[in-house]
Amino acid sequence: MLSKPHQYGLKKLALIALIAILIPACGDSSSSNQANNRMDYTKSYPAKNGGTLIEAMTGEPSGLIAMIAGESAASAIAGNIFNSLLKYDKNLDLTGELAQSWDISNDQKTITFHLKPNLKWADNQPLTSDDVLFTWQKVTDEKTRTPYGSDFKLVTKAETPDANTFRVTYAAPYAPALDTWAGLHILPKHLLKDQDINTTAFARHPVGSSYYQLDRWKNGQYLKLTRNVNATQGQAKIDNLLSRIIPDKAAQFLELSADNIDSMSLNPIQYARIFPARPDLNKNIALYRELGNSYTYLGFNLKRKPFDDIRVRQAINYAINKQEIIDGVLLGLGEPVASPYKPGTRWSNPALRPYPYDPNKAKALLKEAGYEDHNGDGIVDKDGKPFSFEILTNQNKEREMTAVLIQRRLKDVGINANIRVLEWASFLGRFIKPKEFDVVVLGWSLSLDPDQYSIWHSSQQAPGQFNFISYSNPRVDKLLEAGRLELDPEKRMKIYHQFSTILLEDSPVVFLSAGYGLSAIHKRVRGISNPAPPAGIGYNTYEWNIPSAYARNEMSEH
């Protein structure tokens, strides 16, 4: 009955009519009835306590014991509730959190942490070195379901000479130790000693020592944190932190524009395209950007020919236009990197520059390696075989787009690359573990501790280990080993600067880009550092404040 041709015309007409109804309805923002739009957010107020900060997050934590939960949503919330012995300051240098100071013995094997005096848990019980020892015992316990135990198992002796002192001894000096202690949330022994840490209700009813404590957790909807009056690090200015779980970024954005949430992280399109086009939003919402925590790279399977040839790797490095990737994929919101460290921090070697985009040099290097276009088909070949390989990546929009841009640039120098996109588990299980790949586009985190032994050391190539590109360079091995033994930051820095110089020269991976972390925060929230320091805007959330003139009317909150 719908197959009669004249009815299509009618359908089209109605569709146009429908669109015509919808478009003005959506474009008309003058009817917005929010008092919010009339508020002037430019006035300055003294920082006072109070208010509620509502933020959106895409995933729900599985529990708030970070060593077991493992996912980023859990660490983000748990970080407001628990303290570690150490933390990273705004410049990403280590400083004390629960520890006031720490000493390293002359043989560099023993670290002694001195806790701050009179520390308390949120339930008013004293926090002592016993709790630290207990946490260490739990993270190294065979029965604990944590993937993060191995660093702590290197401790051969842990002891508590007194209530404020915690001492660990390693069999050999282990420089990343301090970083690992900055990542371990200290748990209360008095509440957990008779509990099975894998199943305990404590994970959903935590008691910590940091600025906030959990007030209410509504599954799948929100987590509400409220001020901890016994906080070990002083008092935060904002009374309540409310994290709403909204999986969809577009829905988050609508909630932000309707002033129902204060803060969300943005993707490059929202940051660079939507916000500049919406002056009404910019009146109420401020944008922030900070160095991201990861970088994207193109990694070669060094066990496969011709990627064992450094000239081929360098040729590909020269052939890829990194700025084009930053502009095209990240809309300019990223930086090129030349080493696996955050630009601008101590470990990043300021003398290093990424390989410039130079297709002629790439062609020359390919020619040197024996690759030339002998048959005139546009693809270079050697021994009669055209240079063709597969770029493998997982289902991640930014990585897919990156691979497409690389494919095109490689074609310019006569290399034929095909792209294959896979779901993560099969990507890992079928291709990475058995090393059945030519080239991958993937990401690694820009680690805060410079130790990258597990990624680049030649001993870490077994299936399931992280040097799956099979990189093996005795000089790099030596430096990585030396870096683990050296606890003095200055000497360590020299070691890792040298390491990244060799790594860049060797080109086992092509460093592509590091995207910025982007966020939008309502202007009622004050005290945010802009521009962001290396640690990002989140380092001083305890200083953020909401002037009472700008606070939401608690009754009208949505």
Next chain:
Amino acid sequence: MLKYLLKRVFWMIPLLIGISLISFFIMHLAPGDITTSEASFNPKASEESRQKLRELYSLDKPVIVQYGLWVKRMATLDFGTSFASHQRPVFWQTKDKDGNISLGMIQEALPITLLINVLSLVLIIGVALPLGIISALKQNQLADRGITLFVFIGFAIPGFWLALMLMYWMGVQHAWLPISGLESMGHENMPWLSRTIDTLKHLVLPVFISGLTGLAGISLFVRNGMLEVLHQDYITTARSKGLNENRVIYGHALRNALLPLITIFGLSIPGLIGGSVIAESIFAIPGMGKLFYDAVLMRDFPVIMGILTIGAVLTLIGNLLADIAYAWADPRVRRGVMQ
């Protein structure tokens, strides 16, 4: 009749075992397990620790042994605990030795999804029935064409797009309806009437969006069923003996035209517990669709199997109910069953 019923119920047991066996093996055919999620591809998590986790979850054993363990647990109706969500019980709440209750994952997600799906089913029936009848009565007239066009647009329009447009229009521009979530802040402190209104307001858009796509199928079904019946001899008879038109249509035609709908509703019972991942993500509703999707992504086997098992049981019950209802509504079928 009773014997027939008992036989049907008895046959559900081997069917269920077959379904669970197939689901279990298909689930394990997909590469990876809980230890190979993208988040665990972290140099700080060593391969030895991951191997240890696999042993703790019995993932290192052959699939058939794992299936045996699962059946053994299911024999006592124990759905197990989730791998990913801090060992939360998959199906129903449990109490630990200190009296802390932890709610089951399906227990929490199911009522929400059920509520939305039942409401949207009511909406679909409430709208599709009259639309289908009008279409049939005004066959090929403007009203019929208009209705068909409308339901097809509703069917064809991408739900997520319409959802976002409506959220923007009714939530951001006019603040008539909440944008996402299930309840407003401070929901606990409201009197019960405001609480109910608050929840209903949050449900308007999700119910509308999930109802819109179902409208086309049902209303066309009613329309075609009606048309077929209206051309039957007994309708002509009814008309010729001078019954008024309302009796003819609602007393004779509609009853017969609705028979096939029973099958459709029987089949839609298992659908009632399945939520739409896209709608639930956009509206930030913690329902079954999102639960299942996340479980598949995380390879959270106990949760996947829990949802599949409950879905299978409900499908079988739905089929049974549809058959019984059919027998009750249609004497011809009833007689066939009795014999």
